[in-house]
Amino acid sequence: MLWLTLTSLNITPSLVGRALGSVRSASAVSGAIQSALGHHKALAEYVEHYAGLCNPDALHVCDGSEGEYTTFMETMVEDGSMFKLNEAKRPNSYLARSDPRDVARSEESTFISCVNEEDAGPTNNWRDPVEMKATMANLYKDCMVGRTMFVVPFSMGPIGGPISHIGVQLTDSMHVAASMRLMTRMGKAPLEALGTDGEFVKCMHSVGYPLADGKADVAWPCDPDNKYITHYPEENLAESYGSGYGGNSLLGKKAFALRLASAMGKREGWLAEHMLILGVTNPEGKKKYVAAAFPSACGKTNFAMLEPTMPGWKVECVGDDIAWMKFGPDGKLYAINPENGFFGVAPGTSMGTNPNAMRSLDRDCIYTNVAMTADGDVWWEGMTEETPEGMTNWLGEPHNPASNTPAAHPNSRFTVPIANCPVLDPNFEALEGVPIDAIMFGGRRPTTIPLVHEAFSWNHGVLMGASVASEKTAAATGDDIGEIRHDPFAMLPFCGYNMGDYFQHWIDMGKTEGAKLPSMYLVNWFRQDPETGKFIWPGFGENSRVLKWIFERTDGVTDNAAKTPIGYVPTPDALDTDGLAGITNDELTELLRVDPDAWQREINQSDEYLTSTFGPKLPAELKNEIESLKKSF
The missing domain is CATH 3.40.449.10 (Phosphoenolpyruvate Carboxykinase, domain 1)
Known part of the structure; x- marks a missing residue:
């Protein structure tokens, strides 16, 4: 030193x-x-x-x-700026408490x-x-x-x-x-x-x-x-x-x-994206890599480390937040996770929602603004069903479980080396990165957007990414709950230049000579029953069933999808539902339904947002894709 x-x-x-x-x-x-x-x-x-x-x-x-x-x-x-946690419960781990005025981006x-x-x-x-x-x-x-x-x-x-x-x-x-x-x-x-x-x-x-x-x-x-x-x-x-x-x-x-x-x-001539990267291996041992962009509160970290519910399938994590991608000499798009650790939101993370994240936090971690238990461990809302007694909250004060005040700040965090991840992909350190077979976009949408559909082309996929929107949640905003917020490519706060030029850059990347372009998909884990308002799809590990369908599509399977005006949607029997409890045939139909009236409103709304926001910077290719979609209904 x-x-x-x-x-x-x-x-x-x-x-x-x-x-x-x-x-x-x-x-x-x-x-x-x-x-x-x-x-x-x-x-x-x-x-x-x-x-x-x-x-x-x-x-x-x-x-x-x-x-x-x-x-x-x-x-x-x-x-006094850091607290050592119970070494027996949480080895080599520490807790910091921020100034209450300095808690978020x-x-x-x-x-x-x-x-x-x-x-x-x-x-x-x-x-x-x-x-x-x-x-x-x-x-x-x-x-x-x-x-x-x-x-x-x-x-x-x-x-x-x-x-x-x-x-x-x-x-x-x-x-x-x-x-x-x-x-x-x-x-x-x-x-x-x-x-x-x-x-x-x-x-x-x-x-x-x-x-x-x-x-x-x-x-x-x-x-x-x-x-x-x-x-x-x-x-x-x-x-x-x-x-x-x-x-x-x-x-x-x-x-x-x-x-x-x-x-x-x-x-x-490369891409820096707000995307997770995962590797998925089928029961026969064949492996593919997927990159995915989801706005906040859409299960990004959970998806990056998901445990498949289907026997024989395996998912391994390359990264949960950022992907840098560049075409290699063989024409494939290669990606690295430029980070070497996880900096994640603690509240809501549990053995039920993300067991592999929880296992990553067993040791070597710096926690910020979570609660401390009486025995020197950490706790946050959603971590366990029961709230421990005798805790100290994120402000360093005794926590009253009967109050409406959370013990951990809603944006409390964990910082931990990625080496702790039990499902870390073996190619994480590959200098050239991993080859991307599919790119996924997603948002929290209660209606309209089906569980999954595939773009017709690269430019159509760019429009999918540019049109990403998500329902606001209390955890994310605190206001305007239920309002749809546009977040193109999940990059709205993170694009370092004019986003109209960013869309054009994506389109131009698709013109790279000799490029073997990944397929593109839009997913929606959050579609709700129109009568009950409950989520239809169980999510979490069951999302591996959607991943399996995408795997098959990129592997050349063509008889598992129906062509619709918005893209290729799984046929009713294409999703593997063996062992999937609680989903009826009617609910599966609703999950995959493409409503022409709702989609016409969706397209018009996306057109209005993109045109009014980016004006002459909106690429002509995207305007053409929008017009093509309008004419398809």
């Missing part, structure tokens, strides 16, 4: 940043930093720039070792800063990059006084792979540095992979809580009134200030892996 204190360089802590203006001091600091960073000039200049601006007391270059992680966790337990404070406002598009908050950099520089000035700046080299994807990229995050949060070790391939190896001139994405973060003039530290430092998460896609740079929570501070997550990477993919 390298701790670079400026006192060791004969520079007093108060001059950490300002000393960079001194020829003698600047030379000493620059030489030490360059040596620590493998004599990578651009990387050293990046670190020096922000060190000079933020004025930390010390620099620490993370090596990603187990010893370093242990030191981080012991330090945070000692200073801050979309209203998230910006795309590019030269032309049109390039950010109508779905992003735009700021001029010159103005934004001035704003951020003002916030960053002296923001790390009294703190250590952690230099966190990390690889998104297997180190050295053709789809992978390296980033370097600067942060004054030990919690963030520790979490990045769980979520990415962090430390010495990616730093060495950069060599002396390798390209990297810049990720700058501060909690915005300097310790000047004797100011005491707090368990969860933040500046909740001045949150900014801004992205400069033309510079491969993300800057974040004021929040220590989740994707606001773990910049490898949404900031790099989606907002910056989506723009990188457009420039370089």
